[in-house]
Amino acid sequence: MKSVRGPVNVREFEHAARDALDPVFYDYFASGAQDEVTTAANEAAFRRLCLVPRVLRGLGPPGLETTVLGHRTSMPLLMAPTAFHRLAHPGAELATARAAAGAGVVMIAAMLATTAIEEVAGEARKVDENAALWFQLYVQPDLGFTEAVVRRAEAAGCTALVVTVDSPALGRNERGDRNGFHDLPPGMRCENLREIGGDVRGVVLSPEISWRHLDWLRGITGLPIVLKGVLHPEDARLAVRRGVDGLIVSNHGGRQLDTTPASIDRLPVIADAVGGEIPLVLDGGVRRGTDVVKALALGASAAAVGRPVLWGLAVDGEDGVARVLSLLRAELVNALTLCGCDSPLSVPRDLVVEGGGR
Numbered sequence: 001m002k003s004v005r006g007p008v009n010v011r012e013f014e015h016a017a018r019d020a021l022d023p024v025f026y027d028y029f030a031s032g033a034q035d036e037v038t039t040a041a042n043e044a045a046f047r048r049l050c051l052v053p054r055v056l057r058g059l060g061p062p063g064l065e066t067t068v069l070g071h072r073t074s075m076p077l078l079m080a081p082t083a084f085h086r087l088a089h090p091g092a093e094l095a096t097a098r099a100a101a102g103a104g105v106v107m108i109a110a111m112l113a114t115t116a117i118e119e120v121a122g123e124a125r126k127v128d129e130n131a132a133l134w135f136q137l138y139v140q141p142d143l144g145f146t147e148a149v150v151r152r153a154e155a156a157g158c159t160a161l162v163v164t165v166d167s168p169a170l171g172r173n174e175r176g177d178r179n180g181f182h183d184l185p186p187g188m189r190c191e192n193l194r195e196i197g198g199d200v201r202g203v204v205l206s207p208e209i210s211w212r213h214l215d216w217l218r219g220i221t222g223l224p225i226v227l228k229g230v231l232h233p234e235d236a237r238l239a240v241r242r243g244v245d246g247l248i249v250s251n252h253g254g255r256q257l258d259t260t261p262a263s264i265d266r267l268p269v270i271a272d273a274v275g276g277e278i279p280l281v282l283d284g285g286v287r288r289g290t291d292v293v294k295a296l297a298l299g300a301s302a303a304a305v306g307r308p309v310l311w312g313l314a315v316d317g318e319d320g321v322a323r324v325l326s327l328l329r330a331e332l333v334n335a336l337t338l339c340g341c342d343s344p345l346s347v348p349r350d351l352v353v354e355g356g357g358r
Protein backbone atom coordinates (compact mmCIF):
# COMPACT_ATOMS: atom_id res chain seq x y z
CA MET A 1 0.00 0.00 0.00
CA LYS A 2 1.22 3.47 -0.82
CA SER A 3 2.00 5.35 2.35
CA VAL A 4 0.64 8.83 2.89
CA ARG A 5 3.29 11.52 2.59
CA GLY A 6 3.37 14.25 5.19
CA PRO A 7 1.82 14.50 8.63
CA VAL A 8 -1.44 12.60 9.19
CA ASN A 9 -2.55 14.41 12.34
CA VAL A 10 -1.96 17.64 14.24
CA ARG A 11 0.68 16.09 16.49
CA GLU A 12 2.72 15.07 13.46
CA PHE A 13 2.29 18.59 12.08
CA GLU A 14 3.83 19.91 15.28
CA HIS A 15 6.83 17.60 14.87
CA ALA A 16 7.26 18.61 11.24
CA ALA A 17 6.96 22.28 12.21
CA ARG A 18 9.63 21.87 14.85
CA ASP A 19 11.95 20.51 12.15
CA ALA A 20 11.09 23.37 9.79
CA LEU A 21 11.27 26.31 12.18
CA ASP A 22 14.10 28.33 13.68
CA PRO A 23 14.23 26.86 17.23
CA VAL A 24 13.74 30.31 18.77
CA PHE A 25 10.54 30.83 16.81
CA TYR A 26 9.37 27.28 17.52
CA ASP A 27 9.82 28.01 21.23
CA TYR A 28 7.82 31.24 20.89
CA PHE A 29 4.89 29.36 19.33
CA ALA A 30 5.01 26.24 21.49
CA SER A 31 5.74 27.76 24.87
CA GLY A 32 3.47 28.58 27.75
CA ALA A 33 4.03 30.76 30.78
CA GLN A 34 6.55 29.72 33.43
CA ASP A 35 6.30 25.97 34.15
CA GLU A 36 3.83 25.48 31.29
CA VAL A 37 1.51 23.60 33.65
CA THR A 38 -1.60 25.03 32.02
CA THR A 39 -0.38 24.50 28.46
CA ALA A 40 0.10 20.81 29.25
CA ALA A 41 -3.16 20.63 31.22
CA ASN A 42 -5.21 21.82 28.25
CA GLU A 43 -4.31 18.76 26.19
CA ALA A 44 -4.26 16.39 29.17
CA ALA A 45 -7.82 17.33 30.14
CA PHE A 46 -9.15 16.26 26.74
CA ARG A 47 -7.41 12.90 27.15
CA ARG A 48 -9.03 12.49 30.58
CA LEU A 49 -12.55 13.18 29.34
CA CYS A 50 -14.26 10.16 27.77
CA LEU A 51 -16.93 9.89 25.09
CA VAL A 52 -19.88 7.54 25.58
CA PRO A 53 -21.42 6.98 22.15
CA ARG A 54 -25.04 6.20 21.35
CA VAL A 55 -25.82 3.38 18.92
CA LEU A 56 -28.40 2.37 16.30
CA ARG A 57 -29.73 5.86 15.86
CA GLY A 58 -30.19 5.40 12.11
CA LEU A 59 -28.83 8.81 11.17
CA GLY A 60 -27.32 9.98 7.92
CA PRO A 61 -23.79 11.26 7.64
CA PRO A 62 -23.29 14.30 9.88
CA GLY A 63 -23.41 17.81 8.46
CA LEU A 64 -20.87 20.14 10.06
CA GLU A 65 -22.35 23.48 9.05
CA THR A 66 -23.42 25.70 11.90
CA THR A 67 -23.52 29.35 12.95
CA VAL A 68 -21.47 31.19 15.54
CA LEU A 69 -22.63 34.70 16.50
CA GLY A 70 -24.89 34.55 13.49
CA HIS A 71 -22.03 33.80 11.08
CA ARG A 72 -22.31 30.70 8.97
CA THR A 73 -19.31 28.42 9.26
CA SER A 74 -18.57 25.19 7.41
CA MET A 75 -17.67 23.53 10.71
CA PRO A 76 -17.71 24.40 14.42
CA LEU A 77 -14.01 25.31 14.43
CA LEU A 78 -12.50 28.80 14.33
CA MET A 79 -8.94 30.04 14.01
CA ALA A 80 -7.92 31.58 17.33
CA PRO A 81 -5.93 34.80 17.04
CA THR A 82 -2.16 34.30 17.12
CA ALA A 83 0.51 36.97 16.73
CA PHE A 84 3.42 37.10 14.27
CA HIS A 85 2.56 34.61 11.50
CA ARG A 86 5.56 35.84 9.49
CA LEU A 87 7.84 34.03 11.95
CA ALA A 88 6.27 30.77 10.72
CA HIS A 89 6.26 31.34 6.96
CA PRO A 90 6.84 34.22 4.51
CA GLY A 91 3.21 33.86 3.38
CA ALA A 92 2.32 34.97 6.91
CA GLU A 93 -1.28 36.05 7.63
CA LEU A 94 -2.15 36.15 3.92
CA ALA A 95 -1.53 32.40 3.67
CA THR A 96 -3.54 31.75 6.83
CA ALA A 97 -6.40 33.93 5.63
CA ARG A 98 -6.57 32.15 2.26
CA ALA A 99 -6.68 28.77 3.98
CA ALA A 100 -9.43 29.91 6.38
CA ALA A 101 -11.52 31.39 3.57
CA GLY A 102 -10.98 28.28 1.43
CA ALA A 103 -12.18 26.08 4.29
CA GLY A 104 -15.13 28.33 5.12
CA VAL A 105 -14.05 28.94 8.71
CA VAL A 106 -13.86 32.19 10.68
CA MET A 107 -10.37 33.58 11.09
CA ILE A 108 -9.83 35.76 14.14
CA ALA A 109 -7.07 38.08 12.94
CA ALA A 110 -4.65 39.20 15.67
CA MET A 111 -4.04 42.86 16.39
CA LEU A 112 -0.35 41.88 16.63
CA ALA A 113 -0.27 40.50 13.10
CA THR A 114 2.71 40.95 10.82
CA THR A 115 0.32 41.81 7.95
CA ALA A 116 -2.12 44.74 7.91
CA ILE A 117 -5.78 43.87 8.51
CA GLU A 118 -6.76 45.57 5.23
CA GLU A 119 -4.49 43.20 3.29
CA VAL A 120 -5.64 40.14 5.23
CA ALA A 121 -9.27 41.00 4.51
CA GLY A 122 -8.57 41.65 0.83
CA GLU A 123 -6.80 38.31 0.47
CA ALA A 124 -9.59 36.37 2.22
CA ARG A 125 -12.13 37.97 -0.11
CA LYS A 126 -10.20 36.90 -3.19
CA VAL A 127 -10.91 33.33 -2.12
CA ASP A 128 -14.48 33.87 -0.90
CA GLU A 129 -16.17 37.24 -1.05
CA ASN A 130 -18.19 36.32 2.05
CA ALA A 131 -15.16 35.12 4.05
CA ALA A 132 -15.68 35.82 7.74
CA LEU A 133 -12.96 37.72 9.56
CA TRP A 134 -13.10 38.80 13.20
CA PHE A 135 -10.55 41.14 14.75
CA GLN A 136 -8.78 40.55 18.06
CA LEU A 137 -8.06 43.65 20.11
CA TYR A 138 -5.89 44.47 23.09
CA VAL A 139 -7.62 47.58 24.46
CA GLN A 140 -4.92 50.20 24.92
CA PRO A 141 -4.91 52.86 27.64
CA ASP A 142 -4.49 55.30 24.72
CA LEU A 143 -8.15 55.30 23.67
CA GLY A 144 -7.47 57.42 20.62
CA PHE A 145 -5.12 54.77 19.29
CA THR A 146 -7.50 51.97 20.29
CA GLU A 147 -10.29 53.68 18.39
CA ALA A 148 -8.09 54.10 15.32
CA VAL A 149 -7.39 50.35 15.30
CA VAL A 150 -11.10 49.56 15.69
CA ARG A 151 -11.94 51.87 12.78
CA ARG A 152 -9.38 50.09 10.60
CA ALA A 153 -10.90 46.70 11.49
CA GLU A 154 -14.40 47.98 10.73
CA ALA A 155 -13.34 49.55 7.43
CA ALA A 156 -11.61 46.30 6.44
CA GLY A 157 -14.94 44.50 6.89
CA CYS A 158 -14.29 42.58 10.10
CA THR A 159 -17.62 41.44 11.52
CA ALA A 160 -16.81 41.03 15.23
CA LEU A 161 -14.36 42.36 17.78
CA VAL A 162 -12.66 39.82 20.03
CA VAL A 163 -11.39 41.66 23.09
CA THR A 164 -8.69 39.73 24.92
CA VAL A 165 -9.24 40.20 28.65
CA ASP A 166 -6.79 37.69 30.14
CA SER A 167 -3.82 39.97 29.61
CA PRO A 168 -3.61 42.80 32.19
CA ALA A 169 0.12 42.00 31.94
CA LEU A 170 2.16 39.77 29.67
CA GLY A 171 2.64 36.20 30.94
CA ARG A 172 6.18 35.31 31.93
CA ASN A 173 7.69 33.37 29.07
CA GLU A 174 10.92 31.79 30.23
CA ARG A 175 11.79 30.10 26.94
CA GLY A 176 11.68 33.57 25.40
CA ASP A 177 13.91 34.92 28.17
CA ARG A 178 16.40 32.11 27.66
CA ASN A 179 16.43 32.68 23.90
CA GLY A 180 16.58 36.46 24.22
CA PHE A 181 13.45 36.69 22.04
CA HIS A 182 11.74 39.95 22.93
CA ASP A 183 11.21 41.64 19.60
CA LEU A 184 10.49 40.85 15.96
CA PRO A 185 13.49 40.27 13.69
CA PRO A 186 14.52 43.08 11.32
CA GLY A 187 12.10 43.55 8.44
CA MET A 188 9.02 42.40 10.40
CA ARG A 189 6.56 44.82 11.95
CA CYS A 190 3.16 44.78 13.58
CA GLU A 191 1.32 46.25 10.62
CA ASN A 192 -1.83 47.06 12.64
CA LEU A 193 0.29 49.27 14.90
CA ARG A 194 1.47 51.65 12.16
CA GLU A 195 -0.06 54.57 14.03
CA ILE A 196 2.44 53.98 16.83
CA GLY A 197 5.39 52.96 14.64
CA GLY A 198 4.75 49.21 14.19
CA ASP A 199 6.88 48.17 17.16
CA VAL A 200 5.31 45.46 19.34
CA ARG A 201 7.04 47.03 22.35
CA GLY A 202 4.66 49.95 21.90
CA VAL A 203 1.73 47.73 22.94
CA VAL A 204 0.60 48.18 26.51
CA LEU A 205 -1.01 45.26 28.32
CA SER A 206 -2.49 47.23 31.19
CA PRO A 207 -4.11 46.22 34.49
CA GLU A 208 -6.10 49.46 34.32
CA ILE A 209 -8.35 48.07 31.59
CA SER A 210 -11.79 47.53 33.12
CA TRP A 211 -15.51 47.08 32.41
CA ARG A 212 -15.62 50.84 31.88
CA HIS A 213 -13.41 50.37 28.80
CA LEU A 214 -15.86 47.74 27.58
CA ASP A 215 -18.72 50.22 27.98
CA TRP A 216 -16.66 52.78 26.06
CA LEU A 217 -16.00 50.26 23.28
CA ARG A 218 -19.71 49.39 23.15
CA GLY A 219 -20.36 53.09 22.64
CA ILE A 220 -17.95 53.62 19.75
CA THR A 221 -18.69 50.54 17.64
CA GLY A 222 -21.72 48.61 16.47
CA LEU A 223 -19.70 45.42 15.97
CA PRO A 224 -20.54 42.43 18.16
CA ILE A 225 -18.09 42.19 21.05
CA VAL A 226 -16.68 38.84 22.17
CA LEU A 227 -14.58 38.58 25.34
CA LYS A 228 -11.65 36.20 25.10
CA GLY A 229 -10.11 34.70 28.20
CA VAL A 230 -12.97 34.33 30.66
CA LEU A 231 -12.60 31.48 33.19
CA HIS A 232 -14.74 32.59 36.16
CA PRO A 233 -18.54 32.16 36.05
CA GLU A 234 -19.08 35.51 37.79
CA ASP A 235 -17.17 37.28 35.00
CA ALA A 236 -19.31 35.41 32.49
CA ARG A 237 -22.46 36.70 34.26
CA LEU A 238 -21.08 40.25 34.34
CA ALA A 239 -20.33 39.99 30.62
CA VAL A 240 -23.90 38.94 29.83
CA ARG A 241 -25.22 41.80 31.97
CA ARG A 242 -22.94 44.28 30.16
CA GLY A 243 -24.33 43.25 26.79
CA VAL A 244 -21.32 41.28 25.57
CA ASP A 245 -22.26 39.18 22.53
CA GLY A 246 -20.12 36.09 23.08
CA LEU A 247 -17.32 34.56 25.14
CA ILE A 248 -14.20 32.60 24.34
CA VAL A 249 -13.50 30.32 27.28
CA SER A 250 -9.73 30.35 27.16
CA ASN A 251 -6.54 30.48 29.21
CA HIS A 252 -4.59 31.84 26.23
CA GLY A 253 -3.10 28.42 25.52
CA GLY A 254 -1.45 28.56 28.96
CA ARG A 255 0.61 31.61 27.96
CA GLN A 256 -0.72 34.07 30.53
CA LEU A 257 -1.36 32.97 34.15
CA ASP A 258 0.24 29.58 34.70
CA THR A 259 -1.64 26.97 36.80
CA THR A 260 -5.09 28.09 35.67
CA PRO A 261 -7.29 25.05 35.02
CA ALA A 262 -7.55 23.50 31.59
CA SER A 263 -10.03 25.60 29.64
CA ILE A 264 -12.27 22.61 28.82
CA ASP A 265 -12.63 22.03 32.59
CA ARG A 266 -14.07 25.54 33.00
CA LEU A 267 -16.55 25.21 30.16
CA PRO A 268 -19.37 23.51 32.14
CA VAL A 269 -19.47 26.17 34.88
CA ILE A 270 -19.32 28.99 32.35
CA ALA A 271 -22.08 27.36 30.31
CA ASP A 272 -24.22 27.11 33.46
CA ALA A 273 -23.55 30.77 34.27
CA VAL A 274 -24.58 32.14 30.87
CA GLY A 275 -27.51 29.72 30.52
CA GLY A 276 -27.51 29.89 26.74
CA GLU A 277 -27.86 33.70 26.64
CA ILE A 278 -24.74 34.16 24.50
CA PRO A 279 -22.60 31.75 22.45
CA LEU A 280 -19.43 30.23 23.87
CA VAL A 281 -16.29 29.26 22.00
CA LEU A 282 -13.68 27.04 23.65
CA ASP A 283 -9.95 27.15 22.91
CA GLY A 284 -6.85 25.55 24.40
CA GLY A 285 -5.46 22.11 23.58
CA VAL A 286 -7.89 21.24 20.78
CA ARG A 287 -5.94 18.79 18.63
CA ARG A 288 -8.52 16.20 17.52
CA GLY A 289 -12.03 16.00 16.16
CA THR A 290 -13.00 14.26 19.40
CA ASP A 291 -11.80 17.35 21.32
CA VAL A 292 -14.23 19.50 19.33
CA VAL A 293 -17.06 17.05 20.08
CA LYS A 294 -16.26 17.28 23.81
CA ALA A 295 -16.40 21.09 23.66
CA LEU A 296 -19.77 20.95 21.89
CA ALA A 297 -21.15 18.49 24.45
CA LEU A 298 -20.02 20.66 27.37
CA GLY A 299 -21.75 23.79 26.07
CA ALA A 300 -19.69 25.45 23.34
CA SER A 301 -21.09 26.50 19.96
CA ALA A 302 -17.65 25.92 18.48
CA ALA A 303 -14.00 25.35 19.36
CA ALA A 304 -10.95 27.26 18.18
CA VAL A 305 -7.35 26.27 17.44
CA GLY A 306 -4.23 28.38 17.92
CA ARG A 307 -1.01 26.40 17.58
CA PRO A 308 -2.31 23.78 15.09
CA VAL A 309 -2.74 26.59 12.53
CA LEU A 310 0.82 27.78 13.18
CA TRP A 311 2.17 24.24 12.72
CA GLY A 312 0.41 23.95 9.37
CA LEU A 313 1.68 27.38 8.32
CA ALA A 314 5.26 26.53 9.28
CA VAL A 315 5.21 23.23 7.42
CA ASP A 316 3.73 24.37 4.11
CA GLY A 317 2.20 27.85 4.15
CA GLU A 318 -1.39 28.05 2.92
CA ASP A 319 -1.42 24.38 1.89
CA GLY A 320 -0.21 23.31 5.32
CA VAL A 321 -2.95 25.28 7.09
CA ALA A 322 -5.52 23.93 4.63
CA ARG A 323 -4.33 20.40 5.36
CA VAL A 324 -4.59 20.90 9.15
CA LEU A 325 -8.15 22.19 8.74
CA SER A 326 -9.14 19.33 6.46
CA LEU A 327 -7.65 16.74 8.83
CA LEU A 328 -9.65 18.22 11.72
CA ARG A 329 -12.77 18.34 9.54
CA ALA A 330 -12.44 14.67 8.63
CA GLU A 331 -11.79 13.74 12.26
CA LEU A 332 -14.87 15.69 13.33
CA VAL A 333 -17.10 13.93 10.80
CA ASN A 334 -15.74 10.59 11.94
CA ALA A 335 -16.13 11.41 15.65
CA LEU A 336 -19.70 12.70 15.31
CA THR A 337 -20.68 9.64 13.27
CA LEU A 338 -19.16 7.27 15.80
CA CYS A 339 -20.93 9.14 18.62
CA GLY A 340 -24.30 8.81 16.94
CA CYS A 341 -24.73 12.55 16.27
CA ASP A 342 -25.70 14.10 12.96
CA SER A 343 -24.88 17.76 13.59
CA PRO A 344 -22.89 20.08 15.86
CA LEU A 345 -26.20 21.16 17.39
CA SER A 346 -27.23 17.67 18.44
CA VAL A 347 -24.35 16.72 20.71
CA PRO A 348 -25.84 15.83 24.09
CA ARG A 349 -24.23 16.71 27.42
CA ASP A 350 -24.21 13.07 28.52
CA LEU A 351 -21.86 12.11 25.70
CA VAL A 352 -18.95 13.18 27.93
CA VAL A 353 -17.94 11.60 31.22
CA GLU A 354 -14.86 11.94 33.38
CA GLY A 355 -12.40 9.09 32.90
CA GLY A 356 -13.84 6.02 34.59
CA GLY A 357 -17.06 7.92 35.27
CA ARG A 358 -20.59 6.60 34.97
Ligand SMILES: Cc1cc2nc3c(=O)[nH]c(=O)nc-3n(C[C@H](O)[C@H](O)[C@H](O)COP(=O)(O)O)c2cc1C
Nearest residue numbers: 029080081082083164252253283284285305306307
Ligand atom coordinates in the same frame (compact mmCIF):
# COMPACT_ATOMS: atom_id res chain seq x y z
C1 LIG B 1 2.17 31.93 19.34
C2 LIG B 1 0.86 32.37 19.93
C3 LIG B 1 0.50 33.70 19.85
C4 LIG B 1 -0.72 34.13 20.37
N1 LIG B 1 -1.07 35.43 20.23
C5 LIG B 1 -2.26 35.84 20.71
C6 LIG B 1 -2.67 37.18 20.54
O1 LIG B 1 -1.97 38.01 19.95
N2 LIG B 1 -3.89 37.53 21.06
C7 LIG B 1 -4.70 36.65 21.72
O2 LIG B 1 -5.77 37.01 22.18
N3 LIG B 1 -4.33 35.37 21.88
C8 LIG B 1 -3.14 34.94 21.39
N4 LIG B 1 -2.78 33.64 21.54
C9 LIG B 1 -3.70 32.69 22.22
C10 LIG B 1 -4.61 31.99 21.21
O3 LIG B 1 -5.58 32.88 20.70
C11 LIG B 1 -5.38 30.83 21.84
O4 LIG B 1 -6.05 31.26 23.00
C12 LIG B 1 -4.50 29.64 22.19
O5 LIG B 1 -3.43 29.50 21.28
C13 LIG B 1 -5.35 28.37 22.20
O6 LIG B 1 -4.62 27.29 22.57
P1 LIG B 1 -3.95 26.23 21.54
O7 LIG B 1 -2.73 26.90 20.98
O8 LIG B 1 -3.63 25.09 22.44
O9 LIG B 1 -4.96 25.89 20.47
C14 LIG B 1 -1.56 33.20 21.02
C15 LIG B 1 -1.19 31.87 21.10
C16 LIG B 1 0.00 31.43 20.57
C17 LIG B 1 0.37 29.98 20.66
Ligand SMILES: O=C(O)C(=O)c1ccccc1
Nearest residue numbers: 083112170200203252255
Ligand atom coordinates in the same frame (compact mmCIF):
# COMPACT_ATOMS: atom_id res chain seq x y z
O1 LIG C 1 2.19 35.63 22.48
C1 LIG C 1 1.03 35.83 22.87
O2 LIG C 1 0.31 34.89 23.28
C2 LIG C 1 0.47 37.17 22.84
O3 LIG C 1 -0.71 37.28 22.99
C3 LIG C 1 1.33 38.36 22.72
C4 LIG C 1 1.12 39.45 23.56
C5 LIG C 1 1.94 40.56 23.48
C6 LIG C 1 2.97 40.60 22.57
C7 LIG C 1 3.18 39.52 21.72
C8 LIG C 1 2.35 38.41 21.78
